[in-house]
Amino acid sequence: MSSTNPAGGGPRRTARPDRAAWGFLLPFVALFLFVFVIPLGYAIYESLLKPIRSGSLGLGPATVGFAGLDNYTLALQQSDFLDGFGRVLLFGIVQVPVMLLLATTLALVLDTLSQRWAGILRAAYFLPYGVPGVIASILWGFLYVPGVSPLVDLLGRAGLAPDFLGYHGVLWSIANIVIWEFTGYNMLVIVAQLKSIPQELYEAARIDGASAWQTAVRIKLPLARPALVLTGVFSIIGTLQLFAEPLVIKPLTSTVTSSYTPNLAAYNEAFSNNNIYLAAAESVILALVASVLSFGFLSLVNRKERGAR
Amino acid sequence: MKPSRILVIALLAVAALYFLLPVYWLVVASTKSSAGLFGSFGLWFSDPQWLHNLSQVFSYNDSVFWNWTWNSFLYAGVGGALATLFACAAGYALAVYRFRGREAVFKVVLAGVLLPSTALALPLYLLFSKVGLANTYWAVLIPSMVSPFGVFLCRIYAEAAVPMEMLEAARVDGAGELRIFNTLVLRTMTPALVTVFLFQFVGIWNNYFLPLVMLSDDRKYPLTLGLTTWQSQAERYPELYQLTVGGAFLSILPLAAAMLVLQRYWRSGLTQGSVKG
Numbered sequence: 001m002s003s004t005n006p007a008g009g010g011p012r013r014t015a016r017p018d019r020a021a022w023g024f025l026l027p028f029v030a031l032f033l034f035v036f037v038i039p040l041g042y043a044i045y046e047s048l049l050k051p052i053r054s055g056s057l058g059l060g061p062a063t064v065g066f067a068g069l070d071n072y073t074l075a076l077q078q079s080d081f082l083d084g085f086g087r088v089l090l091f092g093i094v095q096v097p098v099m100l101l102l103a104t105t106l107a108l109v110l111d112t113l114s115q116r117w118a119g120i121l122r123a124a125y126f127l128p129y130g131v132p133g134v135i136a137s138i139l140w141g142f143l144y145v146p147g148v149s150p151l152v153d154l155l156g157r158a159g160l161a162p163d164f165l166g167y168h169g170v171l172w173s174i175a176n177i178v179i180w181e182f183t184g185y186n187m188l189v190i191v192a193q194l195k196s197i198p199q200e201l202y203e204a205a206r207i208d209g210a211s212a213w214q215t216a217v218r219i220k221l222p223l224a225r226p227a228l229v230l231t232g233v234f235s236i237i238g239t240l241q242l243f244a245e246p247l248v249i250k251p252l253t254s255t256v257t258s259s260y261t262p263n264l265a266a267y268n269e270a271f272s273n274n275n276i277y278l279a280a281a282e283s284v285i286l287a288l289v290a291s292v293l294s295f296g297f298l299s300l301v302n303r304k305e306r307g308a309r
Numbered sequence: 310m311k312p313s314r315i316l317v318i319a320l321l322a323v324a325a326l327y328f329l330l331p332v333y334w335l336v337v338a339s340t341k342s343s344a345g346l347f348g349s350f351g352l353w354f355s356d357p358q359w360l361h362n363l364s365q366v367f368s369y370n371d372s373v374f375w376n377w378t379w380n381s382f383l384y385a386g387v388g389g390a391l392a393t394l395f396a397c398a399a400g401y402a403l404a405v406y407r408f409r410g411r412e413a414v415f416k417v418v419l420a421g422v423l424l425p426s427t428a429l430a431l432p433l434y435l436l437f438s439k440v441g442l443a444n445t446y447w448a449v450l451i452p453s454m455v456s457p458f459g460v461f462l463c464r465i466y467a468e469a470a471v472p473m474e475m476l477e478a479a480r481v482d483g484a485g486e487l488r489i490f491n492t493l494v495l496r497t498m499t500p501a502l503v504t505v506f507l508f509q510f511v512g513i514w515n516n517y518f519l520p521l522v523m524l525s526d527d528r529k530y531p532l533t534l535g536l537t538t539w540q541s542q543a544e545r546y547p548e549l550y551q552l553t554v555g556g557a558f559l560s561i562l563p564l565a566a567a568m569l570v571l572q573r574y575w576r577s578g579l580t581q582g583s584v585k586g
Contacts, residue, residue, distance in 0.1 A: 001385070006536060017373070017407070017408060018406075018408040018409065020402075020413075020486040021402045021408045022402075022408070023402075023484075023487075024399060024401060024402035024406075024490065025398070025399050025403075025414060026397040027394075027395045027398065027399075028395040028396060028399035028455070028460060029396065029399070029414065031395065031451070032417070032418075032421060032455055032457070034430075034451070034453045035433065035451060035452045036424070036429065036434060036455070036457075039429060039432035039433045039435070039436045040429065040432055041437060041438070042432060042435055042436045043431070043432030043436075046435055046436045058451070060421050069439070077380045080498045097437055102324075105320070106321075106324060109317055109320065109321060110321075121321055121324075121325060123568070124325045124328055124329055125325070125328050125565065126563060126568055127328060127329070127332065127534075127568055128328055128331075128332075129511070129568065130511070130561065130567065130568035131561050131564070131565070132334070132514065132515035132517065132532075132533045132560070132561075132564075133515055133559055134516060134517045134533045134534075134536070134537050135533065135536065136331075136535070138536065138540050138553060138557055139332075139334070139335055139427060139557060140331060141540075142334070142554070143334060147347060148346065148347055148351065149351060150350060150351030151351075151353065153350065157558060159560045175448035180327070180331070183328075184328065190562075220415060224386045233423070237425050237426075239422065239520075240425055240428075241427040241428070241520050242449050243427055243517075244517045246520065247537075248537060248540065251540075251544070252433065263428070263518070265429055266431055267431065267518075267522070270431055270434075270522075271522070279431060280432065280435060281432070283428055283429075283431045283432055284432075286425070286428045287424060287425065287428035287429070287512035290423075290424065290425045290428055291423060291562050292426060294423045295423060298423075301547055305338060308341065
């Protein structure tokens with residue numbers, strides 16, 4: 001920030017700046033190591049082990065031995081684990097753009113309304129963010145099941161027979177839950193960015209004779225870019241984490257399997273099959289894919305930005 | 310009225326209907342008897358027995374619902390407050406001090422923001438069960454105290470809002486670094502702190518995967534986990550359908566109220582994260 005110090009004291013402002021800085025960082029860094037770094041290291045370690053059974057039928061006492069990359073090759077050979085990744089990818093390709101398009105549209109439209117109406121509607125759209133994902137899933141679950149659901153009821157009377165929980169429908173029913181939960185939140189991030197745009201820009205555009213539509217597309221949208229990038233990254237991360245929604249929907253339909261998403265597969269491996277070594281490998285793969293995707297998206301966006309200048 | 314205007318109003322109305330309908334359904338459904346839940350039209354009342362239902366929710370299974378509510382407030386309140394304090398101190402240090410390792414720490418924080426937390430829940434469980442922390446309150450509280458995104462927000466905010474001249478003046482007056490932080494910095498950074506606390510509070514309140522893998526004793530469950538256990542047992546004990554609905558209704562009240570009141574504050578705080586992001 002300030003680079004020169006006219007008093008001649010140089011960059012060292014206090015006797016021991018390093019010590020003070022590390023003092024402030026210590027609680028966070030210590031907890032971060034304990035909660036992020038060490039577990040990940042431990043998971044990588046566990047993922048390299050496997051139980052080795054002794055005795056003729058493999059029923060003797062099991063010991064733990066080094067497995068090398070066996071767990072990784074095993075995980076990558078399991079078709080349902082890979083199917084889960086494919087499913088989540090397909091889900092993300094559809095759900096993230098739909099949600100962000102909806103959020104952006106609502107943010108732009110709200111930006112043109114009077115304070116009072118914008119406030120009421122913003123609150124209404126944002127409300128679902130206060131509903132935990134599992135509660136939202138329980139709720140929508142009731143709205144998907146024939147017999148309880150007024151939606152199925154009404155659509156049935158209109159001559160449509162929606163099958164929200166069927167083989168082809170259920171993934172998009174889950175997508176609907178996620179869109180319902182997070183559109184309002186993303187909209188609010190974009191609204192916040194729009195509010196930080198200097199009003200003179202709009203004035204200038206109006207004087208130049210720009211229509212509301214032109215102002216939205218030519219001025220507001222490009223300036224809302226940082227917010228769109230932020231919401232985009234978080235949506236991608238969120239998609240890969242997909243867990244609670246399918247788990248809650250699972251009892252309602254046979255089409256959601258115990259390895260429906262990568263996260264579910266790892267959870268199932270650890271707690272139903274009791275194979276924590278394979279589960280650890282699957283978690284590491286998931287973390288790796290998620291990091292590659294979110295860092296990849298960020299650098300892709302950044303490169304475009306640099307190219308545009 | 311111009312057709313485009315009508316189109317806009319229709320869009321806004323349909324969106325409002327979409328976002329509010331499930332909540333409306335929940336309110337109506339929470340008043341019904343078990344029979345009414347399945348036998349009557351979902352979007353209108355039939356034999357309201359609200360008080361009876363809600364008292365059932367609270368009294369069922371030795372009032373376990375009270376435990377869950379209290380636990381949710383404990384995890385989200387304490388975890389959120391400590392996470393905010395630690396994130397503020399760390400973000401402030403990254404913003405105002407020049408020291409070796411600063412860039413490295415910041416890169417690690419960013420990696421933490423981008424790493425999905427549920428990919429970490431299982432590794433965390435493996436570690437915590439090794440050191441004997443699984444199925445304790447600490448198993449949920451400790452991970453909740455860490456907010457890399459909070460550090461990120463606080464650093465950006467501190468860079469913009471904490472004036473170097475103020476720090477210099479305080480140092481000239483002989484104040485120690487900790488005293489400066491406690492008296493001056495915390496006050497200057499209040500808007501960022503509120504934002505980080507709200508994020509973290511909602512995040513912990515809504516968390517499901519972490520308590521699911523960590524806790525086996527249902528008295529330690531937060532609301533999210535407790536209600537799904539009712540839902541998953543409803544096949545065998547049908548009265549739990551109504552209890553799940555009633556409990557879900559009660560569980561969204563605190564956050565829904567907070568959302569409505571705080572969205573204004575929240576909105577101004579959110580900008581801090583995205584301006585430079």
